[in-house]
Amino acid sequence: MTDKIKKIARIYALQNAVQFNGKAEPKAVIGKVIAVHGKEGFSPKEIYQISGAACLDVNRLSLADQRHELEKLAPELLVKEKKERDFSLPPLPNAEKGKVVTRFPPEPNGYLHIGHAKASIVDYEYAQMYDGKFIIRFDDTNPENAELKFYDAQKKDLRWLGISWNKEYNTSDNIQEHYKFAEQLIKQGNAYVCTCEPNFVKECRFEGRECNHRHCECEEGIDRWKQMLDGSINGAVLRLKGDMRCENTAMRDPTLFRIIEKRHPLQSDKYRVWPTYDFAGAIEDSISGVTHPFRTKEYELRDECYFKILDFLGLRKPYLMEFARLSIEGMPVSKRKIKPLIDQGKVSGFDDPRLPTLQGLKKRGILPEAIRQFVFSQGISKVESTVTFGLVEAANRKILDPISKRLFFVSNPVKLKVEKAPHKIKDISFHPTDKKLGSRSIKTGDIFYVNAEDMKKLKIGDIFRLKDLINVKILKKNNELIGEYAGDKLIAESLKIQWTTNNFVKINVYVPHLLFTGDKYNENSLEKIQGYAEEQVSKLKTDDIIQFERFGFVRIENIKGSITGFFAHK
RNA sequence: GCUCCCGUAGUGUAGUCCGGCCAAUCAUCAAGCCCUCUCGAGGCUUAGACUCGGGUUCGAAUCCCGACGGGAGCACCA
Known part of the structure; x- marks a missing residue:
């Protein structure tokens, strides 16, 4: 038995020594030995001694001898194998195949952005992983926010992401049911109608003080609730009877229902009493059969409230999980920041290519698959982080590179006359x-037309190549640019530049930069580059994404023959 | 102020639950080389991290305590 462990110790001491310059470290060796062998009746002390002795012995050998011996004993340990990273989502706790139900609950109050993409992709992906169901639910319980156009717009955004769902409904369809639960809470003495001033409520909450409404009889409570519903009292809310002295301030009698006299885009003026997020979210997750609801970290303090409500009502409790919000450097996601820019005309709209809205990303040629991969690479941890957009670009580039046509685009074009140039009809392939x-x-x-900066690098007499065509020797560089044909044969070390003939297409390419530097709006965040593209570009269709060589990947918009490009990335 | 959450290379991220195959993963970025009729892609190489201080243990990124730093909540928004 001791022999066996000695042998193992010897092998790993050798491996460790080979890996680290001939010096084995007992600490590392003992770890390996225990991991491989298990303790099996040995005390760690014994193993420690054996490993230590093995290291001493091994360290006396030369590196070559160590390597030689390891090769004999365990050649497989000689090669350091590369560990593979698995980018799929981690397993879901408490999950059973076929029984997982997830949901994505956006409020129909705007276009979806990359943060929504993270949430919806995670929700959707877990449902897929477990052969479960995925629900999309519009949390439209605030008529002041919900807008009709966003229900469809958000679904369109989701479909673009490649997400489909098993069920779709609106929380506002279930208000009657919410009322029943509310009544039950009141009858049970778990909720009460409160007509305190909002500021007073706030104060009480801060100080942990109860108000008089808290102690009214149920009968009276039901009456007051009915009055709330029929409009005979105003300024009332229904509050959960939590604990006004709870350390978690979310539990200090949170509001469950409030009165909002505003026409709802779907329910019209059918209701004036609307549930809050705390109530509606918990109820809907539970009664719609959701098993694994996700939400972002800022709701964490509300978990207690979520479960309390379900507790009082005797409803099933889902397995609630949180993850960190996604933020991207220089690209704010919040409506609060974006809306003013639109209003002031600083960005063109919600689909401006500088914006992290899904439509904005699409506009600049980011593919849904790149967003998915990016989301998977981020995972679902609770660590708050600010990612560089470069990670999205990198994912996008990997997808685009093998499938994108290569074309010539000349920014800042200057005319070049090439004397003695052979007239040709040249076939050039779209991909290398x-x-x-x-x-x-x-x-x-x-x-020809070529880029002015390229020409600046060249002196008279220099030879460069019009890529895939001919070599040109520079003759004149003042007002006019004149060159001379210098052969067809490729000169390996010559500068190869892109070009167009005089049969070109005028095109503007918009290059989005970071919208914000720190907290400041970047006035130069959208650069416009004018240039000539080869004629072939006129045949491209809107949404084609191509690569302009030595320029970058560009999404094309072709509106009745007028071509615009949106730069995605290098 | 109080409460909660989080701290791994420049940026992200795996590992943390359940201490030992972790002198720490992968990507991105940077630098260099190779390849290429693109400054793209690909290949190779290099550089770079467990916030700090204590404790427990033969052994701590991992467990415990404390500090520090960041974020969130304290709405009749979600």
């Missing part, structure tokens, strides 16, 4: 490796 993407043929003469 994937020939299946096809090719275009370009008819060339002696007039």
Whole structure:
């Protein structure tokens, strides 16, 4: 038995020594030995001694000898294997295949952004993982926020992300049911109608003081509730009887229902008493069969309230989980920040390519699959972090690169006359490796357009190459740019530049930069680059994403022959 | 102010629940080289982290205590 463990210790001491310059470290070795062998009746002390001795012995050998011996004993330990990272979501606690139900509950008050994408993708993905069901529920319990157009707009955004759902409904469809639960709470003495001034409520909550309404009889409570519903009292709310001295201030008798006299986009003026998030969220998750509701961290303090309500009503409790909000550097997600920019005309709308709205991302050529991969790479931890948009770009580039056509675009174009240039009809393929993407043929003469900065780098007499076409020697560089044909054969070390013939397409490319630097709006966040693209570009359709060589990936909009580009990234 | 949550390379992230195959994963970024008729992609290499201080233990990124730092809540918004 001791022999066995000695042998193991020897092997790992050798491995450790080989890995770290001939010096084995007993601490590391003992760990491995215990991990592989298990303790099996040995005390850690014994193993420690054995490992220590093994290290001493091994360290006396030369590195070459160590390697040699390890090769004989356990050659597989010689190669350091690369660990693979698995980017799928971690397993869901308390989950059973076929029985998981998740939900995405947006308020129909705006367009979806990347934060919503994270939530919905996580919800959807877990339902998929467990062959469960995924519900989309519009949390439209505040008629002051809900707007008709957003119900469909949000669904459209979700579909674009590749998300589908098993069930869709509105919380506002269930108000009657919410009323029944409210009544039950009042009857049980777990809720009461309060007509205190909002400021007074706030004060009491802060100081942990109860108000008089808290102690009214149930009979009276029901009456007052009915009055709330029929409009005969105003300024009333229904509050949960929590604990006004609870350390968690969310439990200091939170409001469950309030009066909002505003026409609802779906329910019209049918109701004037509306449940709050605390109430509606808990009730809906429970009665719709959701097993694993996710929400963002800022609700964490409300968990207690969520469960208290379900407790009082004897309703099933879902397994509630939280994760951190997603924030991206320089790209605010909140309506509070975006809305003023739109109102002041600083961005064009909710689909401005500088915005992290799904429509904005789409506009600049970010693919839904890239967003999904990005979300998976972020995971669902509670650590708050600010991500660089570069991570989204990197994911997008990996998807785009093998499938995007390569085309020529010349920004800041200058005219170049090439003397003695052979007239050609040149076939140039759309992709450097994937020939299946096809090719275009370009008819060339002696007039070209090239980028002015490229030309600045060249002196008279220099030879450069019009990529995929011919070499050109610079003859003149003053008012006019004149070159001379210098052969067809590729010169490996020559500068290869993109070009167009005089048969070009005028195009503006909008390059989005960070909207904010720190807290300040970046006045130069949208750069407009004008240039000429090769004629082929006029054949592109809206939403085509191509790469302009040495420029970057660009999404095209072709509106009745007028071409605009939106820069995605390099 | 009170309460809660969180602290791993420049930025993200795995590992933390259940201490030992962790002198710590992967991506991104940066630097360098190779490859390429793009400044893209690909390949290779290098650099870079467990917030700090105590404790428990043969052994701590992991458990305990404390400090510090960041975030959130204290709405008749969600």
